[in-house]
Amino acid sequence: xxxxxxxxxxxxxxxxxxxxxxxxxxxxxxxxxxxxxxxxxxxxxxxxxxxxxxxxxxxxxxxxxxxxxxxxxxxxxxxxxxxxxxxxxxxxxxxxxxxxxxxxxxxxxxxxxxxxxxxxxxxxxxxxxxxxxxxxxxxxxxxxxxxxxxxxxxxxxxxxxxxxxxxxxxxxxxxxxxxxxxxxxxxxxxxxxxxxxxxxxxxxxxxxxxxxxxxxxxxxxxxxxxxxxxxxxxxxxxxxxxxxxxxxxxxxxxxxxxxxxxxxxxxxxxxxxxxxxxxxxxxxxxxxxxxxxxxxxxxxxxxxxxxxxxxxxxxxxxxxxxxxxxxxxxxxxxxxxxxxxxxxxxxxxxxxxxxxxxxxxxxxxxxxxxxxxxxxxxxxxxxxxxxxxxxxxxxxxxxxxxxxxxxxx
Numbered sequence: 001x002x003x004x005x006x007x008x009x010x011x012x013x014x015x016x017x018x019x020x021x022x023x024x025x026x027x028x029x030x031x032x033x034x035x036x037x038x039x040x041x042x043x044x045x046x047x048x049x050x051x052x053x054x055x056x057x058x059x060x061x062x063x064x065x066x067x068x069x070x071x072x073x074x075x076x077x078x079x080x081x082x083x084x085x086x087x088x089x090x091x092x093x094x095x096x097x098x099x100x101x102x103x104x105x106x107x108x109x110x111x112x113x114x115x116x117x118x119x120x121x122x123x124x125x126x127x128x129x130x131x132x133x134x135x136x137x138x139x140x141x142x143x144x145x146x147x148x149x150x151x152x153x154x155x156x157x158x159x160x161x162x163x164x165x166x167x168x169x170x171x172x173x174x175x176x177x178x179x180x181x182x183x184x185x186x187x188x189x190x191x192x193x194x195x196x197x198x199x200x201x202x203x204x205x206x207x208x209x210x211x212x213x214x215x216x217x218x219x220x221x222x223x224x225x226x227x228x229x230x231x232x233x234x235x236x237x238x239x240x241x242x243x244x245x246x247x248x249x250x251x252x253x254x255x256x257x258x259x260x261x262x263x264x265x266x267x268x269x270x271x272x273x274x275x276x277x278x279x280x281x282x283x284x285x286x287x288x289x290x291x292x293x294x295x296x297x298x299x300x301x302x303x304x305x306x307x308x309x310x311x312x313x314x315x316x317x318x319x320x321x322x323x324x325x326x327x328x329x330x331x332x333x334x335x336x337x338x339x340x341x342x343x344x345x346x347x348x349x350x351x352x353x354x355x356x357x358x359x360x361x362x363x364x365x366x367x368x369x370x371x372x373x374x375x376x377x378x379x380x381x382x383x384x385x386x387x388x389x390x391x392x393x394x395x396x397x398x399x400x401x402x403x404x405x406x407x408x409x
Contacts (some may be wrong), residue, residue, distance in 0.1 A: 001337045001338060001362070003341070005063065006343075006345050007295065009300060010302075010305075011344040012151070012343065019309065024309070029320075033379040038378075040375060043374055043391060053355070057409075063394065065151070065396070074224040075097040077252070079248040082146075085154060091154055091227065095222050095223035097219065097221075098149045099113075099167050100153065100214040111172065111173065111175070115305070116149040117214050119148055119217065119268075124216070129144070131199070151171070162182040163226050164180055164223065167363060169353075191221070192218060195250055197217040237291075238333040240290045242296045243261055245267070260288075264278050271318070273299055275321075276323070278295055279295075282327050283326065286330070286331075295327070299318070304348030306353070307350050331375075339401060340363075341362065342362060361380060364401065391407055393409070
């Protein structure tokens with residue numbers, strides 16, 4: 001049996017006026033997802049364990065069968081693991097976004113314009129990270145280049161009693177109430193404020209502004225935590241797992257769980273990602289012995305954060321046509337039984353632009369199940385709710401799928 005998990009990050013949503021009070025999933029042309037819905041099981045999944053906040057780190061760990069309450073130490077340690085950063089026991093990692101803030105003064109009165117600095121390129125970001133290390137780096141503090149706007153700060157020998165706000169949750173708001181709190185808050189807030197002075201006329205930003213792009217004129221720190229370990233995926237399930245993703249968070253999870261990582265040229269983590277390349281990487285992973293392949297697509301989440309209604313509809317359509325169909329065709333012809341699971345890790349509603357804790361719709365297709373009890377005409381939030389199938393414990397969902405056990409509560 002082969003298992004294909006298509007994780008559509010943040011794809012679940014709420015009805016919006018721009019779509020005549022429908023969701024992007026309801027409006028998207030997605031014949032392949034809908035075909036699976038008509039011949040598989042459609043329902044709602046809770047990917048956020050009680051006591052956790054909805055988010056990609058929590059949701060993806062849950063779908064893979066790991067309890068965030070037990071294993072998650074923070075988002076940034078996973079991203080540090082993806083970059084290959086060695087962390088000692090008392091080190092703390094923080095996510096370092098390169099953001100665009102308004103020109104208002106003083107610093108605390110600035111507005112969060114763009115949490116991604118117009119999706120700054122990695123080579124440009126690397127130049128900025130080098131500059132930050134020149135100004136702030138020491139034996140105890142060091143910045144590391146990640147991907148696009150997503151980077152990492154390691155602080156040695158400190159604790160995690162800090163409070164931060166993710167920048168994608170405060171787009172369009174003044175940052176006054178969202179600056180760091182807790183241990184080292186004064187130092188970290190100073191670094192953030194000082195970074196604006198260092199970066200506002202950085203050569204990279206002057207070049208970007210000449211090209212009509214937003215400058216990466218400040219850092220924004222959040223997502224703190226100590227190094228993290230996970231039980232081996234292969235030992236947990238008895239099969240080899242492969243991961244395809246453009247996001248450091250997922251690469252970190254894969255590294256911690258001992259799953260194989262497949263790099264795809266042109267995978268951006270945005271709407272313009274290389275969907276077809278990801279599909280071919282998934283097929284390659286199956287051919288190289290992976291029993292389960294986890295293909296993660298970030299695009300719907302990014303569109304949700306930016307309130308891009310049309311983009312989120314297109315993301316679902318691109319995933320369906322370019323990422324799902326080639327893998328479906330391969331599995332149909334591979335000569336083995338297979339299961340396909342399509343699910344988001346959390347909703348990212350267009351109305352709020354932030355993650356939520358609400359359940360998400362899933363479709364599970366089993367080539368050996370000829371009489372599904374919860375098939376629906378299409379795949380959407382509405383159809384998931386109306387099916388009557390609800391998976392309350394998302395942490396055991398994948399285990400039940402692999403073992404062939406009943407999945408509903």
